[in-house]
Amino acid sequence: MDIEQRRQLRDAFGAFMTGVTVVTGLDADGKPIGFTANSFTSVSLDPALLLVNIDKRSANLANFTDGAHFAVNILAEQQKETSNIFAQKVDDRFAQVAWRRSAAGVPLLDGSSAWFECERFQVVDAGDHVILIGKISAFDSSGTAGLGYYRGAYFTPAQNAESLVSGPEVVVSALIEFDGSVVMVKQQDGRFRLPSRSVAGRSVGDSLTALLQELALPASPGFVYSIYDDRQSNRQHIVFLCALPSDAGDSVPQGEQACWLPLAQTATLPIDDAALKSMLNRFVRENSVGNYSIYYGDEHSGAIKRFAS
Numbered sequence: 001m002d003i004e005q006r007r008q009l010r011d012a013f014g015a016f017m018t019g020v021t022v023v024t025g026l027d028a029d030g031k032p033i034g035f036t037a038n039s040f041t042s043v044s045l046d047p048a049l050l051l052v053n054i055d056k057r058s059a060n061l062a063n064f065t066d067g068a069h070f071a072v073n074i075l076a077e078q079q080k081e082t083s084n085i086f087a088q089k090v091d092d093r094f095a096q097v098a099w100r101r102s103a104a105g106v107p108l109l110d111g112s113s114a115w116f117e118c119e120r121f122q123v124v125d126a127g128d129h130v131i132l133i134g135k136i137s138a139f140d141s142s143g144t145a146g147l148g149y150y151r152g153a154y155f156t157p158a159q160n161a162e163s164l165v166s167g168p169e170v171v172v173s174a175l176i177e178f179d180g181s182v183v184m185v186k187q188q189d190g191r192f193r194l195p196s197r198s199v200a201g202r203s204v205g206d207s208l209t210a211l212l213q214e215l216a217l218p219a220s221p222g223f224v225y226s227i228y229d230d231r232q233s234n235r236q237h238i239v240f241l242c243a244l245p246s247d248a249g250d251s252v253p254q255g256e257q258a259c260w261l262p263l264a265q266t267a268t269l270p271i272d273d274a275a276l277k278s279m280l281n282r283f284v285r286e287n288s289v290g291n292y293s294i295y296y297g298d299e300h301s302g303a304i305k306r307f308a309s
Contacts, residue, residue: 011151020079020147020154022086023052024099024107025070027063032094032107035060036087038149039129040072048136050116053129064132065123069104072134073112075147077156082109083147103138114141143243144220170199172207173239176219177263177287178248182280183215184269186257191270194239195258208240216254219244226279226295239279241292263287 001009024034039053052072054064064070075083085093098110102117109115118134125131148155173194176183184192197211205221212219225241244251253259261269263284271277279295286292 014151017148017150017155020075020083020149021052022073022075022082022109022112023054023064023070024073024109025060025064025067026106027060030105032099033060033063034086034093034107036083040074043133049121049133050118050136051131051133053126053131056128056130061130065120065130068120069102069106069137070118070120070132070134071102071106071108072116072118073109074114075109076111076113076142076144077147078144079109079111079147080154082111083154111144112142113144113146115139139246141243141246142220143218143245143248145222145243169233169235170204170207171196171235171237172199172204172211173197173237174208174211174215174219174221174242175225175239175283176215176217176242176244176253177283178244178251178260180263181260182263182266182283183217183253183258184261184266185255186259191272192261193271193273194276195253195255204238212242214255215258217244217251218248223292224294225283225292226275228275228295230273230275237275 018038019040021037021040022034023037023040024032027033035054035058037052037054041051043049043051050072054061058064082097085096090096094107099107100110102108102115104117104119106117108117116134116136117138119137120132121135122133123130124133145156173196174183175194183195185195186192195211195215197207197214199207202210208221212221219242222241222243224238226239227237229236266280266284269277271280282293282295
C-alpha cells in the first residue's frame with residue numbers, strides 16, 4: 001500500500017467515532033510509562049477482558065508486551081490536555097498530570113471517566129501493531145462523560161448539545177439509571193415526569209449542571225438520548241442520559257417528590273407526555289441489552305438512530 005492509500009485508509013478509519021484512553025504501565029526499572037490510544041475495546045465479560053493496539057514502532061512496546069500488568073484510563077471530556085501530553089514526545093509526562101498507583105503498582109490518572117487495571121492475558125501479532133489483551137483485575141467508573149474523537153478532532157457531549165438548540169423555549173431533562181432503577185419526579189396531580197429544568201437564558205450545559213445539583217446526586221451528563229419538539233407548547237426537549245459512579249448505590253435524590261423507581265415499573269406509571277412515555281419504554285428495551293440510540297422528531301413522530309453500544 002503506497003503513502004496515499006495509507007492516508008486514505010487512515011481517513012476512512014477516522015469516520016468511526018471513538019473514545020480516548022491513556023494506556024499506562026511500568027518500564028523495566030519500575031518507572032511509569034504511558035501513551036494515548038483510541039484503539040481500545042471491551043472483549044469479554046466472563047472472563048473480564050479488554051484489548052488495546054500498540055504500534056510496533058513504540059519505544060515502550062517490549063515494556064507492555066512483557067510486563068505483567070497495565071492499565072487503561074478512559075479520559076473524561078475535560079482531559080483534552082492529558083490526551084495531548086501522552087500523544088507527544090515529552091520527557092516526563094507524569095510530572096504534568098495528577099496520578100496514583102493501583103494495587104499492582106501501575107499508574108492511574110486522576111479525573112478519568114473510568115479505569116481498568118489489567119493482567120497481561122495474551123499478545124497477538126497483527127501487522128504493524130500488536131494486540132495487547134488484558135484480564136481486568138480491578139476497575140472503577142466515576143460516571144463522568146468520556147472524551148470523544150472523530151476524524152482527527154476531539155468532541156464532547158456538552159459541545160454537541162449546544163448545537164442542537166433550535167426552539168424558543170428549551171427544557172433539559174436528566175435520565176438517570178442505576179442498578180435497575182430510574183429517577184422520576186411525582187407531580188401534585190399524581191403523574192410522573194423526568195427531573196427537568198428550563199434553560200431560560202442559560203446554556204444547555206449550565207442548566208443540566210444546575211438540575212443535577214438540585215437533585216444532589218453525583219451524576220454526570222452523558223450523551224443526548226432524545227431531542228424532540230412539542231409543537232403544542234412550543235418547547236424543545238433535550239433529554240440527557242446521565243451516569244452515576246459505580247459506588248453510588250446509596251445516593252438518594254433530593255428535591256420535592258424526586259425518587260428512585262424500578263425501571264420495569266415505568267411502563268405502568270401515569271405520564272401525561274406521550275413522547276416521554278414512549279422514550280422510557282424504548283430505554284427499558286435498550287438498557288436490557290446495552291445498545292442505545294437517539295431520537296429526533298416531535299411529540300408524535302421522528303427517527304431513531306443507533307449510535308452507541
